[in-house]
Amino acid sequence: MCGIVGxxxxxxxxxxxxxxxxxxxxxxVVERGPDSAGVAxxxxxxxxxxxxAVVSLLGVTPHQAATALPDxxxxxxxxxxxxxxxxxxxxxxxxxxxxxxRATVIGSGEGFAVLKGTGNPVQLAKEFGLAGVTGYQGVGHxxxxxxxxxxxxxxxxxxxxxxxxxxxxxxxxxxATIRRELRAQxxxxxxxxxxxxxxxxxxxxxxxxxxxxxxxxLLCERFxxxxxxxxxxxxxxxxxxxxxxxxxxxxxxxxxxxxMASEYRALDVLPGIENARIFEPEPEEVYVWQR
Amino acid sequence: MAALTEVDLGASSVRDxxxxxxxxxxxxxxxxxxxxxxxxxxxxxxLKDEVTVDVxxxxxxxxxxMNQRATVTVHGNAGVGVAENMMxxxxxxxxxxxxxxxxxxxxxxxxxxGNAAARCGISMKGVDIVVGGNVGHMSAFMGQAGRLVxxxxxxxxxxxxxYEARLYVKGKVKSLGADCVEKEMRDEHRVELAELLKAAxxxxxxxxxxxxxxxxxxxxxxVDNSTAY
Numbered sequence: 122m123c124g125i126v127g128x129x130x131x132x133x134x135x136x137x138x139x140x141x142x143x144x145x146x147x148x149x150v151v152e153r154g155p156d157s158a159g160v161a162x163x164x165x166x167x168x169x170x171x172x173x174a175v176v177s178l179l180g181v182t183p184h185q186a187a188t189a190l191p192d193x194x195x196x197x198x199x200x201x202x203x204x205x206x207x208x209x210x211x212x213x214x215x216x217x218x219x220x221x222x223r224a225t226v227i228g229s230g231e232g233f234a235v236l237k238g239t240g241n242p243v244q245l246a247k248e249f250g251l252a253g254v255t256g257y258q259g260v261g262h263x264x265x266x267x268x269x270x271x272x273x274x275x276x277x278x279x280x281x282x283x284x285x286x287x288x289x290x291x292x293x294x295x296x297a298t299i300r301r302e303l304r305a306q307x308x309x310x311x312x313x314x315x316x317x318x319x320x321x322x323x324x325x326x327x328x329x330x331x332x333x334x335x336x337x338x339l340l341c342e343r344f345x346x347x348x349x350x351x352x353x354x355x356x357x358x359x360x361x362x363x364x365x366x367x368x369x370x371x372x373x374x375x376x377x378x379x380x381m382a383s384e385y386r387a388l389d390v391l392p393g394i395e396n397a398r399i400f401e402p403e404p405e406e407v408y409v410w411q412r
Numbered sequence: 413m414a415a416l417t418e419v420d421l422g423a424s425s426v427r428d429x430x431x432x433x434x435x436x437x438x439x440x441x442x443x444x445x446x447x448x449x450x451x452x453x454x455x456x457x458x459l460k461d462e463v464t465v466d467v468x469x470x471x472x473x474x475x476x477x478m479n480q481r482a483t484v485t486v487h488g489n490a491g492v493g494v495a496e497n498m499m500x501x502x503x504x505x506x507x508x509x510x511x512x513x514x515x516x517x518x519x520x521x522x523x524x525x526g527n528a529a530a531r532c533g534i535s536m537k538g539v540d541i542v543v544g545g546n547v548g549h550m551s552a553f554m555g556q557a558g559r560l561v562x563x564x565x566x567x568x569x570x571x572x573x574x575y576e577a578r579l580y581v582k583g584k585v586k587s588l589g590a591d592c593v594e595k596e597m598r599d600e601h602r603v604e605l606a607e608l609l610k611a612a613x614x615x616x617x618x619x620x621x622x623x624x625x626x627x628x629x630x631x632x633x634x635v636d637n638s639t640a641y
Contacts, residue, residue: 149451366530366549369492369510385470385491386451399489401510401529404549
């Protein structure tokens with residue numbers, strides 16, 4: 122199954138409530154994915170202060186990170202360790218590669234952090250301190266693993282480009298073929314997970330100058346399998362479903378926010394839902410909202 | 413005057429609600445009002461008596477599934493599989509319905525006033541479904557019996573692998589599925605369509621609709637295909 126929730130705020134006065142709303146949404150999709158969870162949050166001043174490079178890591182303890190990166194601020198969030206520093210993102214990533222060679226980078230950029238872990242999503246949200254998070258955009262995922270092991274690395278979101286984030290409900294059938302093709306073009310992978318291939322594919326095309334809509338159209342052409350995807354960048358929020366559209370998706374939109382979720386009950390927690398425009402995304406149609 | 417019972421799903425569980433609805437009816441036409449469904453799954457499932465249930469808000473999956481004899485109205489949208497496997501009775505969705513509305517249903521009337529998503533009436537086995545708006549792709553897929561009426565447009569592959577269900581569409585059909593063809597609208601079809609539209613309380617002219625059905629070419633194995641195996 123897997124559960125997806127996402128919230129893109131248009132009304133700045135709601136930004137202090139981003140984490141509280143995302144926590145409530147995530148709590149409604151626990152049954153869809155009780156084995157692990159992850160979130161990506163955009164604009165939280167504690168996790169990602171303005172103007173600082175932010176890198177989210179797995180496979181290291183906060184103590185190891187603090188020791189290896191004396192100039193960085195370290196924030197612990199369950200299995201994830203977030204570090205931020207006053208330097209370009211590429212420089213911080215290079216320092217981490219040298220000083221923490223066993224760490225896995227699960228997100229990098231400015232104004233953006235990714236938190237992942239295994240276990241019950243409600244408990245994880247507590248460990249992440251999600252209810253206290255603020256910001257303008259957030260994405261969450263609860264995972265019922267099918268294609269790879271239940272590990273923090275296998276949890277969603279997959280974030281492989283600056284500020285980019287992809288969450289997936291479904292399974293890609295031809296991911297091994299596409300992984301081989303991307304590897305031949307020099308793209309490096311962290312896991313054998315099918316959803317990571319989707320994220321790498323999108324990042325690869327964004328890197329080559331495609332906008333998010335174009336990258337997702339290309340994904341529809343190339344990928345076989347079942348997918349409802351929520352893909353975000355620092356300034357956009359996009360939803361796409363495969364041609365069969367068997368994995369559920371609902372979008373709700375008001376003047377104050379755009380939200381997407383696997384099930385209506387996750388949208389019902391949002392303020393103003395009673396007046397929202399609610400619709401199901403059409404198959405193979407790319408929906409993009411820009412900030 | 414039948415008693416009206418209100419159940420607030422903010423305070424009661426869906427299981428408690430359904431157990432109460434399953435209890436033998438003490439009144440011949442008991443009425444129920446369900447408040448704050450907030451997208452809950454399996455609301456008013458498995459009803460078997462002539463009760464009337466009004467659900468005030470949006471529901472989740474499988475609302476009014478397996479319905480027999482009851483009349484269930486959702487004053488909002490319905491999630492996946494509303495009225496799936498309905499045997500008899502009537503289910504009305506005032507808003508939109510998600511995919512697989514009326515799936516495998518054997519009888520009764522399902523009315524969706526808004527749009528129905530993909531696979532509306534998949535494997536329908538005798539139910540009548542009347543949709544005020546559009547239906548998504550692969551609607552009436554493998555339909556075996558019953559009638560599907562669409563007052564708006566139909567998505568791709570309408571009636572794919574259809575057996576015997578009859579389909580009436582007023583708007584555009586994006587494409588027909590395998591073995592589904594347009595058929596002549598005869599008087600008997602206009603009569604049954606008028607009855608269905610009346611039962612659904614839709615003010616539509618049967619003359620504006622086209623009929624689709626099975627070409628019955630998939631019933632038998634074609635010996636020409638034997639080399640494919």
